[in-house]
Amino acid sequence: MNKTKISNHQLFALVANFTLGTTVISISSNVVSLAHQDAWISALISIAIGIPFIWMYYYIGKLYPGKSLIDILNAAFGKWAGWILSAIFVVFVCYLDTAQVIFYVGNFIRNEYMTETPLYALNLLLAIGIVIGMLYGLEAIARAAEGFIVIVSVLIIFSLLLNMKNIEPLNLLPIFEKGIVPILKGAFSLSSYMTWPLVILLMIVPTSTDNTIKTRNSLFAGYLWGATINFLCTIMSLMVLGSTITARSEYPAYMMAKEISVGIIDRIEGIISFSWLVTEFIRILLYFYAGTLGLAQLFRIKDYKKLIMPLGLVMLMYSGVVYPNAAYQAKWDTTTWVPFIATFGVILPILILIIKKFKDVSRQLK
Amino acid sequence: MSLLSFILASVFSVVLCIVEIPKMRKNREKKELVAFLIILFYGLALVGMKCLKIDIPNPADVLVAVYSPVVDLIKVALE
Amino acid sequence: MKLKRILSLLIVFIMLTFCLSGCWNSRELNTLAFVTAMGFDRTSNGMQLTIQVLNPRTIASQKSYNEPSVVVYTEEGKDTLEIIRRLSTESPRKLNGTHLRTVIFGEDFAKDGISDVLDFFSREHQNRTDLYFAVAKGITAYEVLNTLTDLETNPSFKLYSSIKASDEIWAGTESVKIISLINSIVSDGIDPVLTGIEIVNSDEENKTMEMLELIASDPIKIGYLAVFQNDKFVGWLDENECKGYNFLIQNVKSSVGYVESERTGRITIEVTDVKSKRTVLLINGEPVVSVIIDIKGNIDTVAGDFDITKAENIRLIEQLSEDKITKMCYKSINKAQKELNSDIFGFGEVIHRTYPKLWSTMKDDWNYNFKILPVNVKVNFKIDQIGIISKSFFAKES
Numbered sequence: 001m002n003k004t005k006i007s008n009h010q011l012f013a014l015v016a017n018f019t020l021g022t023t024v025i026s027i028s029s030n031v032v033s034l035a036h037q038d039a040w041i042s043a044l045i046s047i048a049i050g051i052p053f054i055w056m057y058y059y060i061g062k063l064y065p066g067k068s069l070i071d072i073l074n075a076a077f078g079k080w081a082g083w084i085l086s087a088i089f090v091v092f093v094c095y096l097d098t099a100q101v102i103f104y105v106g107n108f109i110r111n112e113y114m115t116e117t118p119l120y121a122l123n124l125l126l127a128i129g130i131v132i133g134m135l136y137g138l139e140a141i142a143r144a145a146e147g148f149i150v151i152v153s154v155l156i157i158f159s160l161l162l163n164m165k166n167i168e169p170l171n172l173l174p175i176f177e178k179g180i181v182p183i184l185k186g187a188f189s190l191s192s193y194m195t196w197p198l199v200i201l202l203m204i205v206p207t208s209t210d211n212t213i214k215t216r217n218s219l220f221a222g223y224l225w226g227a228t229i230n231f232l233c234t235i236m237s238l239m240v241l242g243s244t245i246t247a248r249s250e251y252p253a254y255m256m257a258k259e260i261s262v263g264i265i266d267r268i269e270g271i272i273s274f275s276w277l278v279t280e281f282i283r284i285l286l287y288f289y290a291g292t293l294g295l296a297q298l299f300r301i302k303d304y305k306k307l308i309m310p311l312g313l314v315m316l317m318y319s320g321v322v323y324p325n326a327a328y329q330a331k332w333d334t335t336t337w338v339p340f341i342a343t344f345g346v347i348l349p350i351l352i353l354i355i356k357k358f359k360d361v362s363r364q365l366k
Numbered sequence: 367m368s369l370l371s372f373i374l375a376s377v378f379s380v381v382l383c384i385v386e387i388p389k390m391r392k393n394r395e396k397k398e399l400v401a402f403l404i405i406l407f408y409g410l411a412l413v414g415m416k417c418l419k420i421d422i423p424n425p426a427d428v429l430v431a432v433y434s435p436v437v438d439l440i441k442v443a444l445e
Numbered sequence: 446m447k448l449k450r451i452l453s454l455l456i457v458f459i460m461l462t463f464c465l466s467g468c469w470n471s472r473e474l475n476t477l478a479f480v481t482a483m484g485f486d487r488t489s490n491g492m493q494l495t496i497q498v499l500n501p502r503t504i505a506s507q508k509s510y511n512e513p514s515v516v517v518y519t520e521e522g523k524d525t526l527e528i529i530r531r532l533s534t535e536s537p538r539k540l541n542g543t544h545l546r547t548v549i550f551g552e553d554f555a556k557d558g559i560s561d562v563l564d565f566f567s568r569e570h571q572n573r574t575d576l577y578f579a580v581a582k583g584i585t586a587y588e589v590l591n592t593l594t595d596l597e598t599n600p601s602f603k604l605y606s607s608i609k610a611s612d613e614i615w616a617g618t619e620s621v622k623i624i625s626l627i628n629s630i631v632s633d634g635i636d637p638v639l640t641g642i643e644i645v646n647s648d649e650e651n652k653t654m655e656m657l658e659l660i661a662s663d664p665i666k667i668g669y670l671a672v673f674q675n676d677k678f679v680g681w682l683d684e685n686e687c688k689g690y691n692f693l694i695q696n697v698k699s700s701v702g703y704v705e706s707e708r709t710g711r712i713t714i715e716v717t718d719v720k721s722k723r724t725v726l727l728i729n730g731e732p733v734v735s736v737i738i739d740i741k742g743n744i745d746t747v748a749g750d751f752d753i754t755k756a757e758n759i760r761l762i763e764q765l766s767e768d769k770i771t772k773m774c775y776k777s778i779n780k781a782q783k784e785l786n787s788d789i790f791g792f793g794e795v796i797h798r799t800y801p802k803l804w805s806t807m808k809d810d811w812n813y814n815f816k817i818l819p820v821n822v823k824v825n826f827k828i829d830q831i832g833i834i835s836k837s838f839f840a841k842e843s
Contacts (some may be wrong), residue, residue, distance in 0.1 A: 096425055112570050120371075167390060173798035185444065242628040249567075258574045259624065267573070306398045309382055313375070313409035321422045332426060339436045340429050342416065374460055381453045 004208050010142035011209055012218040013149040016234055019194055019226025021283030022104060025276045025286025027193045027252045028234045033247035036187030037172055040235040042186030047227045049187060050195035054223050056349050057199060060217045061206035063356055069202040070297040078357045086298055093344055094200060101284045102126055102319035105277060111250060116173035123319045131312040133285050135305060145282050152275040156229055159272055160236050162260045167239040192338040194227060196345025368417040383442040385409055478538035484586025485562060486551035491523040495587045509645020517591055520652050525565045542571040548578050549642060555678030574623050579670035582643040589642055630676045633808045634793020641669035641681060674787040686780055689773035693790050695721040704765040706727040712762055714742040725799045734792045735821040743830040747837045754835045765824040774822045785790055788815045809835055
């Protein structure tokens with residue numbers, strides 16, 4: 001049914017972009033507010049936490065080759081329960097996140113650049129871009145991601161290097177001041193944005209890649225690449241800004257880039273916001289693609305592209321609704337979101353694996 | 367301003383219908399047509415609600431309500 | 446069919462023009478007034494805000510106008526942004542803060558705490574993080590901003606560049622940016638310092654262009670350090686204490702000093718490299734801070750006929766410098782501990798970093814604990830080069 005194929009290098013770029021989006025500029029401040037100056041340890045730990053999950057997502061895809069998450073849920077939980085779970089997945093994971101990330105981007109531009117512009121005007125431009133990207137299809141998105149990840153990595157690393165003269169390594173001390181618990185809290189908070197949402201790749205990986213060891217390797221490589229850049233950004237903003245300012249600013253990586261002043265290179269924070277926007281764009285596209293594909297499969301619609309334009313309108317309208325204000329956003333991001341995405345990113349894949357193994361064993365017994 | 371944006375959204379929808387519906391009819395894609403129309407009218411309804419300053423229910427609130435016991439449990443467990 | 450397609454494309458294009466027509470709140474350059482410096486003073490009605498705005502005519506044009514390059518506006522009120530907006534009744538253009546360089550606090554204003562203002566500067570999206578802060582010594586910020594200067598056409602750039610320059614080549618001051626300022630206010634174990642600004646020969650007539658051309662030197666001078674306790678100003682460090690402070694926190698890029706004694710005469714030394722290491726030891730469970738400062742210097746001037754080619758004489762100069770710098774350091778530590786009771790050296794942070802558990806018991810009462818904290822200073826001075834001549838040409842042959 002779905003003939004689109006993406007190469008392993010394109011998968012690497014998609015995963016890396018997805019991992020970088022959201023986390024690198026705004027979530028690191030949540031992590032720092034939980035773990036204080038030890039947030040860089042949290043970032044390291046959450047890289048480690050992520051590896052078994054990435055492996056698990058890949059393994060599920062290998063157990064059900066050529067099937068998307070919707071089919072997998074149907075096969076594992078039966079027709080009705082599977083359908084309901086899929087519907088929840090499509091609406092609350094994919095579409096809610098699409099709207100939320102659109103809000104993130106619009107809100108960032110409104111906070112930092114155009115304070116008097118209405119949110120919808122900014123979101124509209126982004127939504128148009130997303131709809132156009134979706135109409136071109138997954139191959140085009142993946143090819144764009146391939147180019148983007150190079151630009152983004154170079155720009156972020158460039159801005160980190162320019163910040164080397166502002167660093168204050170003593171800001172990282174003392175290590176383990178409040179024990180391991182805050183560090184773990186920070187690590188799970190980071191994982192809930194960096195690792196577990198990658199479960200949406202189950203809509204893409206089993207059907208659109210060749211599902212070999214190389215696929216697994218590019219999943220790992222993409223994840224590690226994104227997570228490492230995120231780790232570098234976290235540790236640099238801690239060293240440049242200190243833990244209090246990092247925790248209390250909305251966009252610490254952006255604030256850190258404002259500090260750059262090397263010779264004539266000055267006021268170049270724009271490159272950080274540019275690279276962040278690009279990664280967020282890919283992240284939104286992946287959420288939106290997974291959601292639209294899922295919706296089409298739920299109602300057995302053959303041509304999902306027909307639904308993109310009206311769905312774009314709905315997403316645009318919801319982007320101004322999902323976060324009524326900054327306080328709601330802060331509460332949602334640090335409380336409800338974490339157990340919610342854990343349900344889909346942790347519990348559900350484990351259940352699928354257990355059921356599959358159980359069925360295999362019982363079949364053998366018969 | 368709000369009236370203008372509603373008119374713009376309506377114009378967009380009408381154009382979309384004019385362009386897309388004949389194609390779908392020609393290909394006999396009945397399900398696509400139904401889903402397309404439902405989603406489009408849903409989107410238009412959202413625009414209308416926004417323009418009339420009616421609060422659109424936030425889907426995230428459902429999750430907040432469902433997960434609040436879990437969140438409380440985690441909070442207790444961590445302290 | 447084709448007509449429909451053209452029609453629909455046309456409508457899409459028309460709709461696109463609505464969103465591609467540029468920024469919502471676009472402002473043209475000729476409707477903006479660029480604020481380059483701000484001053485805060487305490488008055489009976491709340492506060493007085495003074496701003497310096499660039500005079501675009503003197504900058505944009507090639508020929509030089511005989512008028513000051515900045516315009517000064519001032520207004521009283523309760524809140525920063527409220528005053529800025531009210532100033533728009535005086536200024537014909539909308540004030541724009543993106544090019545703000547220097548912020549000056551009046552002494553009285555700083556005594557009441559500067560954290561409200563800092564919150565404004567870090568929250569407003571227009572403001573950048575590379576501004577420098579200073580405190581006006583003995584005068585109001587209004588007077589500082591109303592004084593014209595030589596050498597740089599724009600007085601606030603003069604402030605900005607002299608804060609930066611004196612930080613680099615003279616150990617007597619320290620430049621403070623907003624990030625480090627906020628960090629030292631919020632953390633318990635360190636208190637901030639800010640550069641002080643004073644006006645030498647502050648005559649009323651200085652304000653006119655003609656008078657400025659007559660006097661030789663710039664009236665605005667950077668010196669002294671304003672010491673804060675949390676966000677409240679408590680007192681000044683004079684030049685020697687400032688130097689001691691800067692040696693202690695390793696903030697000296699380069700500086701000049703001299704030693705003088707009967708045997709050696711006056712010998713001027715340029716300090717080229719300073720490394721200071723602050724450690725905490727526990728003696729009977731009580732923290733003792735020790736600071737080891739390694740300094741390298743070059744001999745610049747030998748006044749008199751002291752023979753600096755001999756190794757033991759070099760050692761003598763080193764010892765004299767060590768004594769002098771140690772004295773300066775103890776002087777500033779004493780002042781901070783006994784008189785101002787403000788931990789500007791960050792000794793609390795050093796304890797926090799080495800003994801986090803001990804720190805959690807001390808930090809609530811840190812003001813008292815800092816007062817009785819024993820501090821040892823050890824200075825190792827090493828003379829690197831003695832210049833391109835060995836013995837002074839004017840020394841008598843012995």
